[in-house]
Amino acid sequence: xxxxxxxxxxxxxxxxxxxxxxxxxxxxxxxxxxxxxxxxxxxxxxxxxxxxxxxxxxxxxxxxxxxxxxxxxxxxxxxxxxxxxxxxxxxxxxxxxxxxxxxxxxxxxxxxxxxxxxxxxxxxxxxxxxxxxxxxxxxxxxxx
Numbered sequence: 037x038x039x040x041x042x043x044x045x046x047x048x049x050x051x052x053x054x055x056x057x058x059x060x061x062x063x064x065x066x067x068x069x070x071x072x073x074x075x076x077x078x079x080x081x082x083x084x085x086x087x088x089x090x091x092x093x094x095x096x097x098x099x100x101x102x103x104x105x106x107x108x109x110x111x112x113x114x115x116x117x118x119x120x121x122x123x124x125x126x127x128x129x130x131x132x133x134x135x136x137x138x139x140x141x142x143x144x145x146x147x148x149x150x151x152x153x154x155x156x157x158x159x160x161x162x163x164x165x166x167x168x169x170x171x172x173x174x175x176x177x178x179x180x
Contacts, residue, residue, distance in 0.1 A: 037171050037172070038065055038069070038171060039065055039066070039168065039171040039174065040063075040064075040065030040066040040067070040068055040069040040070075041065075041069040041171070042171040042172070042174035042175065043066050043069065043132065043168075043174050043178070044066060044069035044070045044072070044073050044076075045069075045073075045175070046174050046175045046178035046179070047070075047073065047076060047103065047178065048073045048075055048076060049175065049179075050101075050178060050179065051075075052076055052101070052103050052130075053075070053076065053077060053100075054076070054077050054078075054079060054091075054094055054102065054103065055070070055076050055077070055078050055079070055103050055104070055105055056079050056081055056086070056087040056088075056090040056091050056094075056102070056103070056104040056105070057078055057079065057080055057081065057087060057104065057105045057106070058080070058081055058082075058083065058084045058086075058087050058104075058105070058106045058107060058111060058115075059080060059107075060106070060107025060108065060111055060134060061107070061134075062107050062108040062109075062111075062133075062134025062135065063105055063106070063107060063108075063132075063133070063134040066105060066132075083114065084104075084106040084107070084111050084112070084114035084115040085114050085115050085117055085118050086118075087104035087105070087106055087115060087118070088104050088106075088115035088116075088117070088118020088119050088121075088122070088129075088131060089118040089121065090102065090104065091103055091104040091118070091122070091129050091130070091131070092118055092119075092121055092122035092125070092127050092129055095122060095127040095128040095129045096125065096127045099128065100128060101128040101129055101130045102122075102127070102128065102129045102130070103129070103130045103131075103132070104118075104129075104130075104131055104132070105132045105133070106131075106132070106133045106134075107133065107134050108133055108134030108135055108154070109134075109154075111133065111134070112133035112134070112154050112158075113154075113157065115131065115133070116157065116158070116161065119131050119158060119161050119162065120161040123161040123162060123163075124161075130178070131158070131162070133154060135154065135167060152167060154167075155167045164180055166180075
């Protein structure tokens with residue numbers, strides 16, 4: 037099973053109804069897999085922070101986790117303010133981003149190249165920040 041299929045199935049199993057997304061090459065596998073998950077309504081945004089704030093709003097209004105999916109590197113850091121806002125308000129939210137492939141050259145992500153950078157930068161504004169390196173671990177991590 038690919039990582040994208042694992043994430044899409046886990047989101048469907050968690051009964052996610054809305055996914056706010058910013059399309060990028062590092063999460064295309066997830067987008068491809070989401071085509072088969074008809075229960076998830078996908079809303080594409082024009083900026084990563086919009087996805088995070090929209091997920092925060094769903095969490096505040098429904099009490100169910102709002103979910104956003106953004107690209108790797110600077111795309112993920114663009115959404116950090118929205119994630120911090122949800123955290124400060126105790127709003128239920130799940131944030132997913134692509135990751136820097138460990139084999140990529142330094143500089144390919146505009147200075148956000150360390151494979152664990154995103155996990156570390158989101159830790160102070162989340163209850164949990166994790167990197168999924170193995171698709172089989174996706175359901176367990178996503179259920180948390």
